[in-house]
Amino acid sequence: MSDALADRPEPDAFTRPYWEAAAQGRLLLRRCGACGRAHHYPREFCPYCWSEDVEWEQASGDAVLYTWSVVHVNDLPPFRDRLPYVAAVVDLAEGPRMMTAVVGCDPATLNVGMALHVSLPTGDAADATDPAPIAAPVFTASRR
Amino acid sequence: MSLHRADTLGGRAAIAGIGATEFSKDSGRSELKLAVEAVHAALDDAGLRPQDVDGLVTFTMDTSPEITVAQAAGIGELSFFSRVHYGGGAACATVQQAALAVATGIAEVVVCYRAFNERSQHRFGVGLTSRQASSEGAAMGWTMPYGLVTPASWVALHAQRYLHSYGLSPDVLAPVAVADRFHAATNPAAYFYRRPITLADHAASRWIVEPLRLLDCCQETDGGQALVVTTSERARDLRHTPALITAAAQGAGRNQEAMTSFYRDGLTGLPEMGVVARQLWRTSGLTPADIDTAVLYDHFTPFVLMQLEEFGFCGPGEGAAFAAGGRLQLDWSGGDGLPVNTHGGQLGEAYLHGMNGIAEAVRQLRGSAVNQVPAAQHVLVTAGTGVPTSGLVLSRGR
Numbered sequence: 001m002s003d004a005l006a007d008r009p010e011p012d013a014f015t016r017p018y019w020e021a022a023a024q025g026r027l028l029l030r031r032c033g034a035c036g037r038a039h040h041y042p043r044e045f046c047p048y049c050w051s052e053d054v055e056w057e058q059a060s061g062d063a064v065l066y067t068w069s070v071v072h073v074n075d076l077p078p079f080r081d082r083l084p085y086v087a088a089v090v091d092l093a094e095g096p097r098m099m100t101a102v103v104g105c106d107p108a109t110l111n112v113g114m115a116l117h118v119s120l121p122t123g124d125a126a127d128a129t130d131p132a133p134i135a136a137p138v139f140t141a142s143r144r
Numbered sequence: 145m146s147l148h149r150a151d152t153l154g155g156r157a158a159i160a161g162i163g164a165t166e167f168s169k170d171s172g173r174s175e176l177k178l179a180v181e182a183v184h185a186a187l188d189d190a191g192l193r194p195q196d197v198d199g200l201v202t203f204t205m206d207t208s209p210e211i212t213v214a215q216a217a218g219i220g221e222l223s224f225f226s227r228v229h230y231g232g233g234a235a236c237a238t239v240q241q242a243a244l245a246v247a248t249g250i251a252e253v254v255v256c257y258r259a260f261n262e263r264s265q266h267r268f269g270v271g272l273t274s275r276q277a278s279s280e281g282a283a284m285g286w287t288m289p290y291g292l293v294t295p296a297s298w299v300a301l302h303a304q305r306y307l308h309s310y311g312l313s314p315d316v317l318a319p320v321a322v323a324d325r326f327h328a329a330t331n332p333a334a335y336f337y338r339r340p341i342t343l344a345d346h347a348a349s350r351w352i353v354e355p356l357r358l359l360d361c362c363q364e365t366d367g368g369q370a371l372v373v374t375t376s377e378r379a380r381d382l383r384h385t386p387a388l389i390t391a392a393a394q395g396a397g398r399n400q401e402a403m404t405s406f407y408r409d410g411l412t413g414l415p416e417m418g419v420v421a422r423q424l425w426r427t428s429g430l431t432p433a434d435i436d437t438a439v440l441y442d443h444f445t446p447f448v449l450m451q452l453e454e455f456g457f458c459g460p461g462e463g464a465a466f467a468a469g470g471r472l473q474l475d476w477s478g479g480d481g482l483p484v485n486t487h488g489g490q491l492g493e494a495y496l497h498g499m500n501g502i503a504e505a506v507r508q509l510r511g512s513a514v515n516q517v518p519a520a521q522h523v524l525v526t527a528g529t530g531v532p533t534s535g536l537v538l539s540r541g542r
């Protein structure tokens with residue numbers, strides 16, 4: 001438990017590599033050495049074969065939009081200052097599904113299956129003008 | 145109950161008493177006081193006394209522990225006390241716990257209760273501000289940074305994918321809200337008594353989290369509800385026609401999470417409710433055609449449509465068509481409808497984590513509901529959706 005704002009990640013010993021990589025502009029996922037499948041969110045064991053032979057791997061950052069919602073009401077800081085914002089579920093090119101947000105897009109232009117690319121705090125500068133950037137990996141419309 | 149074969153619990157226990165406080169937005173008293181009032185009201189209804197009670201069941205989320213309620217309500221020794229997890233998913237499971245206890249002789253009279261000041265004190269809809277120090281809390285750490293902190297935002301992601309998959313617009317959710325409010329309008333206990341809405345009212349209500357409008361979201365309520373469970377034999381000698389527990393089931397799906405099950409294959413159904421449905425139909429020997437009225441958990445309207453599909457009242461993707469045109473309302477005369485949430489549901493009557501819906505099922509079977517379905521014999525009741533959940537088939541006893 002902490003007094004940190006709700007949008008700040010709270011790394012622990014297991015998740016610290018993920019958040020440190022994100023701060024350096026890299027999106028990580030986890031890949032199982034036993035069955036070969038990738039997963040997200042990161043777990044200490046493979047959620048498909050339950051092997052503990054799971055390693056960090058850098059993701060391509062490519063994804064497609066699976067579903068989203070435009071949040072119009074949230075009274076909690078800091079989210080209330082971002083309304084409306086787009087929460088999303090994306091399918092990463094490597095297979096896993098990921099909870100995230102879509103930024104820099106008119107919500108009216110969103111559609112299921114659209115191509116997205118990851119935007120990280122110090123990576124892609126797509127949201128560099130955002131006064132309150134989300135400290136976790138988000139996605140923008142792919143320019144490719 | 146088992147995933148693979150019918151169980152032997154069916155028909156051995158019954159709900160013999162129901163009792164509630166008023167449903168309000170500011171109760172003016174403690175959650176413990178609400179719990180005790182509801183327990184006493186349910187015992188009075190059953191014609192039993194606090195000293196007859198030897199078991200208590202509630203939700204893990206309830207702030208009034210079993211022994212605290214026992215002390216405050218004048219209940220003596222307890223041989224059974226239990227709690228069920230996963231928020232509103234616990235509702236019908238509290239009755240299953242009680243039925244298991246009385247059917248096996250572990251207890252004789254068990255009271256299930258849920259009481260809270262969910263409007264005037266802790267409002268779930270406001271969202272999470274911190275993570276619990278648990279494996280569940282750790283999992284929430286992957287959604288909270290994105291502002292996915294409220295029940296509405298979690299449900300909206302499912303709803304959007306459901307609407308997309310079947311080529312539907314958010315307007316298809318309206319008949320669920322309209323039916324709930326139609327029934328609440330004639331229920332004096334309902335917060336929205338005498339305040340029905342139209343499809344146009346729904347369409348004009350503001351977005352909360354697209355595709356959910358204000359009128360797709362349940363109320364926030366202060367209040368308490370309790371249910372008295374005993375053996376079917378003993379229930380026969382009590383004051384009211386027993387509501388026999390014909391089948392009771394819990395269900396969790398594969399890759400289940402609590403409200404954030406976004407990682408499983410499709411988001412167009414409620415697999416955990418499918419687990420419940422399979423068990424309820426198998427143990428009861430009933431089919432959807434045997435159900436006279438249903439109380440379907442309605443914290444948000446999209447999940448009512450998905451429940452109609454999971455229980456087989458209609459096929460996948462057909463929930464919107466099934467609900468359209470007033471087919472969920474008591475005044476529907478077309479023959480292919482199903483009266484749903486005749487008390488007004490949690491949108492219309494009160495949000496009591498589903499426990500008030502179980503009481504409505506009991507009233508329907510007694511023939512004492514304000515919106516009575518003629519000669520109701522079998523009622524389906526469900527608990528919270530999007531979480532590990534539970535359900536009941538209750539039948540009119542003799």
Ligand SMILES: [Zn+2]
Nearest residue numbers: 032035046049
């Ligand atoms: Zn594996």
